[in-house]
Amino acid sequence: xxxxxxxxxxxxxxxxxxxxxxxxxxxxxxxxxxxxxxxxxxxxxxxxxxxxxxxxxxxxxxxxxxxxxxxxxxxxxxxxxxxxxxxxxxxxxxxxxxxxxxxxxxxxxxxxxxxxxxxxxxxxxxxxxxxxxxxxxxxxxxxxxxxxxxxxxxxxxxxxxxxxxxxxxxxxxxxxxxxxxxxxxxxxxxxxxxxxxxxxxxxxxxxxxxxxxxxxxxxxxxxxxxxxxxxxxxxxxxxxxxxxxxxxxxxxxxxxxxxxxxxxxxxxxxxxxxxxxxxxxxxxxxxxxxxxxxxxxxxxxxxxxxxxxxxxxxxxxxxxxxxxxxxxxxxxxxxxxxxxxxxxxxxxxxxxxxxxxxxxxxxxxxxxxxxxxxxxxxxxxxxxxxxxxxxxxxxxxxxxxxxxxxxxxxxxxxxxxx
Amino acid sequence: xxxxxxxxxxxxxxxxxxxxxxxxxxxxxxxxxxxxxxxxxxxxxxxxxxxxxxxxxxxxxxxxxxxxxxxxxxxxxxxxxxxxxxxxxxxxxxxxxxxxxxxxxxxxxxxxxxxxxxxxxxxxxxxxxxxxxxxxxxxxxxxxxxxxxxxxxxxxxxxxxxxxxxxxxxxxxxxxxxxxxxxxxxxxxxxxxxxxxxxxxxxxxxxxxxxxxxxxxxxxxx
Numbered sequence: 001x002x003x004x005x006x007x008x009x010x011x012x013x014x015x016x017x018x019x020x021x022x023x024x025x026x027x028x029x030x031x032x033x034x035x036x037x038x039x040x041x042x043x044x045x046x047x048x049x050x051x052x053x054x055x056x057x058x059x060x061x062x063x064x065x066x067x068x069x070x071x072x073x074x075x076x077x078x079x080x081x082x083x084x085x086x087x088x089x090x091x092x093x094x095x096x097x098x099x100x101x102x103x104x105x106x107x108x109x110x111x112x113x114x115x116x117x118x119x120x121x122x123x124x125x126x127x128x129x130x131x132x133x134x135x136x137x138x139x140x141x142x143x144x145x146x147x148x149x150x151x152x153x154x155x156x157x158x159x160x161x162x163x164x165x166x167x168x169x170x171x172x173x174x175x176x177x178x179x180x181x182x183x184x185x186x187x188x189x190x191x192x193x194x195x196x197x198x199x200x201x202x203x204x205x206x207x208x209x210x211x212x213x214x215x216x217x218x219x220x221x222x223x224x225x226x227x228x229x230x231x232x233x234x235x236x237x238x239x240x241x242x243x244x245x246x247x248x249x250x251x252x253x254x255x256x257x258x259x260x261x262x263x264x265x266x267x268x269x270x271x272x273x274x275x276x277x278x279x280x281x282x283x284x285x286x287x288x289x290x291x292x293x294x295x296x297x298x299x300x301x302x303x304x305x306x307x308x309x310x311x312x313x314x315x316x317x318x319x320x321x322x323x324x325x326x327x328x329x330x331x332x333x334x335x336x337x338x339x340x341x342x343x344x345x346x347x348x349x350x351x352x353x354x355x356x357x358x359x360x361x362x363x364x365x366x367x368x369x370x371x372x373x374x375x376x377x378x379x380x381x382x383x384x385x386x387x388x389x390x391x392x393x394x395x396x397x398x399x400x401x402x403x404x405x406x407x408x409x410x411x412x413x414x415x416x417x418x
Numbered sequence: 419x420x421x422x423x424x425x426x427x428x429x430x431x432x433x434x435x436x437x438x439x440x441x442x443x444x445x446x447x448x449x450x451x452x453x454x455x456x457x458x459x460x461x462x463x464x465x466x467x468x469x470x471x472x473x474x475x476x477x478x479x480x481x482x483x484x485x486x487x488x489x490x491x492x493x494x495x496x497x498x499x500x501x502x503x504x505x506x507x508x509x510x511x512x513x514x515x516x517x518x519x520x521x522x523x524x525x526x527x528x529x530x531x532x533x534x535x536x537x538x539x540x541x542x543x544x545x546x547x548x549x550x551x552x553x554x555x556x557x558x559x560x561x562x563x564x565x566x567x568x569x570x571x572x573x574x575x576x577x578x579x580x581x582x583x584x585x586x587x588x589x590x591x592x593x594x595x596x597x598x599x600x601x602x603x604x605x606x607x608x609x610x611x612x613x614x615x616x617x618x619x620x621x622x623x624x625x626x627x628x629x630x631x632x633x634x635x636x637x638x639x640x
Contacts, residue, residue: 025495025496025498025499025500025527026491026495026498026528027491027494027495027497027498027499027526027527027528028498028526028527028528029525029526029528030528033525033531036531037525040511040513040514043513044511044512044513325507325509326509326511328470328509329503329505329509330525330526331470331494331497332468332470332497332501332503332505333497333498333503333522333523333525333526334494334495334496334497334498334499334525334526334527335494335498335525335526336490336491336494336526337490338491339494339526411471412465412470412471413461413465413470413471415503415505415507415509416461416464416465416470416503416505416582417461
């Protein structure tokens, strides 16, 4: 090393002018460079970075899994509702403008059936004062909470249910005492199947149980009812009952339009006395409520996050002490205190953001396993894709505040104390 | 770039007095060796020249700027653009190649990475390491590492280079190589202040400041 080839000076920046008036150039660290430096810092200590990011990953993973699992369950419920059909409407008597209970005229049923876009309609007629007993010897007050309704033969098809046993009210039921039980009513009466001529005592008359319905998901009030035919109801109870509820299936795309026209069709004299509901709306609201986060599990995730954040703060403090030389070097190279603190802050935030991304993967994986096991659709809300790394970034930045401040306070002469 | 200390003292907490009234003026382009035993205040004077520390009392002017009054940001700016440091312990980053280590020397100037790398390559050529651009520090010999560190200090063309025992960790052959690189810098007008306790090295400098007990006891010019 005696001779040195000196390249010409064209590739070098102009020498700053000397003299008392020469302005001081500013020390700068563009944002992109800042994260480059931070990333470099993490890459240099891979194992340490991975272990401290793990705490955040577990915390975020737990939270993503909680959100993912409940979203999957919710999506499953909504899919179920969709399969039952969201085109079912119910028409029931509301209150008239004086506040009295209104009634639906029997003629409203054929009127509704003839509406455009209405596929089918099934009325039920609640028989007040009627109760169901296993025998005449059962005390009259022990009704088991089972109501008696007269129903048309198409009711199961319209409300979207099937029979778990036997058949629904058919042609025979119009002339002979036959009864079909809702799922809950059958359970209450401890009747599981229709074989063997099970008899029930309704309104001083024996009825044969010919069918048991499966639960009606769109309207569970039908589950605790015993159904008989309208002609038998008129004959046994000597009344001409009014419809208490009319179930209407419209074509899928015209539900709103049909719903708007139903009151005036059902009761042209007083449309305001008719109430129209869409049972699937209620179920969807319930599904949404069910999809709300399980607070306890989220709390556990938050605790894991807190522990992870403390771990990061801990590691960063150690890192600052170990890297005194590097900090001194950077100060000598022109870093301000602020640059140093920003570097450690960025390192900590980046570390936790990476933890957040891994947490997202862990949470999504857990959701996938759960959904596959329960045969539910796999759903992780879109916002989690952004929220997980962002939450990590913010937590990391907070955890890095103290170590960053500590780094900035270190003496810049450390690099010289070799 | 001229540097001027006037009646500078430095006391550290705990009552340690490192400098007791140092006055010296170093003109632009001067090559100065600071010689003295351990604890004589050489390194403290260098940190004050390099604006890493402020004096307890006295005046310091670097390139005409009063560094006692300047803010942290202004001093950092001065270091980023005008001052190059060379340390005994090299302080190279193990995870980076030689080029990136040198480019990091200009990180805080705000220069884009591409330009910094370009200047870094030129500086490495200049210190005779054009064939070691993508080597990592552990693949280099001690002398080569210190030459990377020198390239890092000079790549931004600072007005002043401050070197603290740059050959302290090197054998005499590597040390001689490093010194000749530093002397070459003088040919393009950089001010060089070098600390050493080796009188043989000091003898090669046209100006020698002898320090003892926090004072300059002799300002010797060849």
